[in-house]
Amino acid sequence: MPQVTTPGAAAEPKKYRPNLKAPRTPANEEPAAERACDFRPVDTGYTKADALLEANRCLDCKKPLCMEGCPVGVHIPEFIAKIRDENWAGALDTIKRDNLLPSVCGRVCPQENQCEGKCILGKKGEPVAIGQLERMLGDMADEVGSAPVCKPKNGHKVAIVGSGPSGIACAGELAREGFDVTVFEAFFTGGGVLTYGIPEFRLPKDIVKREIDGLEQLGVHFEYNAVAGRLFTAEELFEEEGFDALYLAVGAGLPRFLNVPGENLPGVYCANEYLTRVNLMKAYEFPTYDTPIRHGKNVVVFGGGNVAMDAARTALRLGAEKVTLAYRRTEAEMPARRAEIHHAKEEGVEILELVSPIEFTAGEDGFVNAIRLQQMELGEPDDSGRRRPVPVEGVTHEIPCDVAITAIGTKANPFASPASGVEANKWGYIDTDEDGRTSNPRVWAGGDIVTGAATVILAMGAGKTAAHSIAKTILGA
Amino acid sequence: MYQILKKTQFSEKVFEFRVAAPRMAKKAHAGQFLMVRADETGERVPFTFANWNPDEGWIEFIFMVVGKTTRCLSQMNEGDYLRDVTGPLGCPTEIQGDRVTVIGGGVGLAIAYPVARMLCEQGKKVSVIMGARTADLLILTEQFEALPLEHLYITTDDGTAGEKGVVTAPLERICEAGEVDQVFCVGPVPMMKFSALTCEKHDVPVVASLNPIMVDGTGMCGCCRVEVGGKTMFACVDGPDFDATQVDWNDLAARQASYRTEEAASIAHLEEACACHK
Ligand SMILES: Cc1cc2nc3c(=O)[nH]c(=O)nc-3n(C[C@H](O)[C@H](O)[C@H](O)COP(=O)(O)OP(=O)(O)OC[C@H]3O[C@@H](n4cnc5c(N)ncnc54)[C@H](O)[C@@H]3O)c2cc1C
Ligand SMILES: Cc1cc2nc3c(=O)[nH]c(=O)nc-3n(C[C@H](O)[C@H](O)[C@H](O)COP(=O)(O)OP(=O)(O)OC[C@H]3O[C@@H](n4cnc5c(N)ncnc54)[C@H](O)[C@@H]3O)c2cc1C
Ligand code: SF4
Ligand code: SF4
Ligand code: FES
Helix, strand or coil: CCCCCCHHHHCCCCCCCCCCCCCCCCEEEHHHHHHHCCCCCCCCCHHHHHHHHHHHHCCCCCCHHHHCCCCCCCCHHHHHHHCCCCCCHHHHHHHHHHHHCCHHHHHHCCCCCCCCHHHHHHHHCCCCCCHHHHHHHHCCCCHHHHCCCCCCCCEEEEEECCCCCHHHHHCCCCCCCCCCCEEEEECCCCCHHHHHHHCCCCCCCCHHHHHHHHHHHCCEEEEECCEEECCEEEHHHHHHCCCCEECCCCCEEEEEEEEEEECCCCCCCEEEHHHHHHHHHHHHHCCCCCCCCCCCEEEEEECHHHHHHHHHHHHHHHHCCCCEECCCCHHHCCCCCHHHHHHHHHHHCCCEECEEEEEEEECCCCCCCEEEEEEEEEEECCCCCEEEEEEEEEEEEEEEEEEEECCCCCCCCCHHHHHHHCCCCCCCCCCCCCCCCCCCEEEEEHHHHHHCCCCCHHHHHHHHHHHHHHHHHHHCC | CCCEEEEEEEEEEEEEEEEEEEHHHHCCCCCCCEEECCCCCCCCCEEEEEECCCCEEEEEEEEEECCHHHHHHHHHCCCEEEEEEEEECCCCCCCCEEEEEEEEEEEEHHHHHHHHHHHHHHHEEEEEEEEECCCCHHHHHHHHCCCCCEEEEEEEECCCCCCEEECCCHHHHHHHCCCCCEEEEEHHHHHHHHHHHHHHHHHCCEEEECCCCCCCCCCCCCCCEEEEEEEEEEECCCEEEEEHHHHHHHHHHHHHHHHHHHHHHHHHHHHHHHEEEC
């Protein structure tokens, strides 16, 4: 509610009193049974009224712990205060100072380990729904109109390889600094994992498109179907096309395999392929779209991360009757966002703990029809502090399936090194300093290709840091 | 968007497109491939570079109509635009030795032809064995005949053209005579498999260009995985050429058949749509 202000009141602003009794404002989620049938968004987001209620819960801490939890240091209490004032545009601008893609991060950040995980209210009750607020403001961008201003063109050209969150963030920063930016992308459209990995029901593609369109309006040039390392090298961009610097943000999308017998049977997918067919190539609209996908009745997904959750929930939406998520450890150790695990279970995904596949077998038609599983138990903690799964000697069992999907992690993309002339380290990743500089003075790198598979916000943070370093190096300021 | 500069029809089902792609034309090598997405709803399908010209900024590929995408492509014309063309992908073909036998079967002939032509241009002594089930399925015969080959062998299963039988018969004779240092083969799985066995028997090195189904062509999806020498390889980045004696052919054949039902549905859908337009 807007406060009625009288002249003079501004001199002595009324002290803000948080509503300490209010419970966390619930998310507006579609009923699980209905939403699991199609690809529409699971969560329709806060209304303005919801946002005001939620903003009133924030204690406006002097030492906001929430900010410590955010990898890019979004000024959380500040933007929440602006929400309370119904200064929507101001709130959005505050976020955008630190995070260019609030619509995206509000939806996909693992808030429970980051901002919300640190929020003081979480100590006793439920933390402020920072992600929901952030996402809502991001989605209001068109309404409140927040057009970033660019500095005049400075005549320097920067090439960015990869249009995932890291490349996008770097491009946005540099364009605002007045650089002439070209993003080279291997696929026919932008967004990286945001487009081909994370499904429509969790992150609508028109949001990603809007962000890319926004960059184009800032003058960023996108060149699609451009596979760096195959079509050009960094040296050629510098010597023949006059680029001054290159930011390498090619991600770490290479699939890992289990290396067990039968893994190459038809019907056994790695999540990358499964999700790419569905998200990028729109296989869920086959035959209107030409790319097919196998619709399993009984689908088993291996893994416990976000990728596994996305694959399992996608399989449900493709009409599976039973989707089982098989994980080596237990649910408590799953690295996926809590919200995703919760949503998956709510929609009917069953979790099978403490199993590891040892063999895929084929039916008469040649397609996978069963998986043999090794029973596991939790042993001593490993380096990550999680208890290591160890096989229970001699205990195996078999479960039927007609589609199996493996989501057990990824490796560095293969063309990073040939594209940049920078030697990859022994795991295929690129080493950089904290500003994103590589061993080549004109090449910077960041995102998953440096850190290994991580998060959207970290990839964006790296893009932004590199942009500042590039600007400083080139402009000498 | 990538404009079709020239369309050439070689036979009822075989076409060549010349497409404007200046950057790609500078980087293409024989044996590498590109991926085409014809329009917004299209699938990404791989085709081998048939020719390219860096000065004029175009690339060419030859395709045979086998399913929905290739049929749609065959209906496009000069001046039309392909939505997306990506490449060059895969590793260039590397052939050791001086005397090379190139074997092509079915659609594989479209891939074999540019390789044979490149080898001729490199001054190698090239023989070609063309194989098909029946005379109607032999493609690019005139083009092969125009190359400066040592020998051109033609085999058909039913004897309607060339000698009756399969490609391994002339291959066997070539190997016996010790007239070959290296064999390159591309075509249906059984053809490649038996070519590999024949060569292995005679200790002649043999490379097969594999054509599993692909999605991205950049090593990201794992769709094109094939088992070679007991290890999982990605045809799009590690290949498409592999030591044919090491390939798990059953594995490849099974994976190629993954979408038979859907491919048929796709064609049915297309025909339905065409019927509506009439
Ligand atoms: C299914 C899935 C779900 C996820 N869910 C979450 C989540 O909920 N929350 C979260 O925070 N994180 C999530 N992640 C992780 C997150 O998406 C990544 O950490 C993040 O996208 C990394 O960004 P990036 O820009 O480094 O790389 P990417 O997003 O991988 O983008 C790299 C881009 O570079 C392109 N490219 C690669 N090679 C070349 C080349 N040679 N030439 C030109 N272009 C090239 C690729 O096509 C791609 O577009 C998820 C990941 C996946 C796969
Ligand atoms: C590296 C490589 C190079 C190739 N070069 C040529 C070439 O120069 N000329 C040519 O005519 N053909 C070539 N092919 C084969 C060509 O890609 C397929 O014929 C084409 O995809 C068929 O598409 P379609 O929709 O018309 O047929 P569909 O109905 O989709 O399929 C018919 C057949 O093509 C195979 N196929 C389908 N989709 C794909 C796909 N995405 N990738 C690979 N195979 C598929 C199927 O296994 C099936 O046997 C090549 C394939 C590969 C992998
Ligand atoms: S960017 Fe992510 S971690 Fe930071 S405040 Fe927003 S939702 Fe939280
Ligand atoms: S820690 Fe929680 S209560 Fe405190 S400012 Fe941050 S969001 Fe508000
Ligand atoms: S086609 Fe995707 S990895 Fe080869």
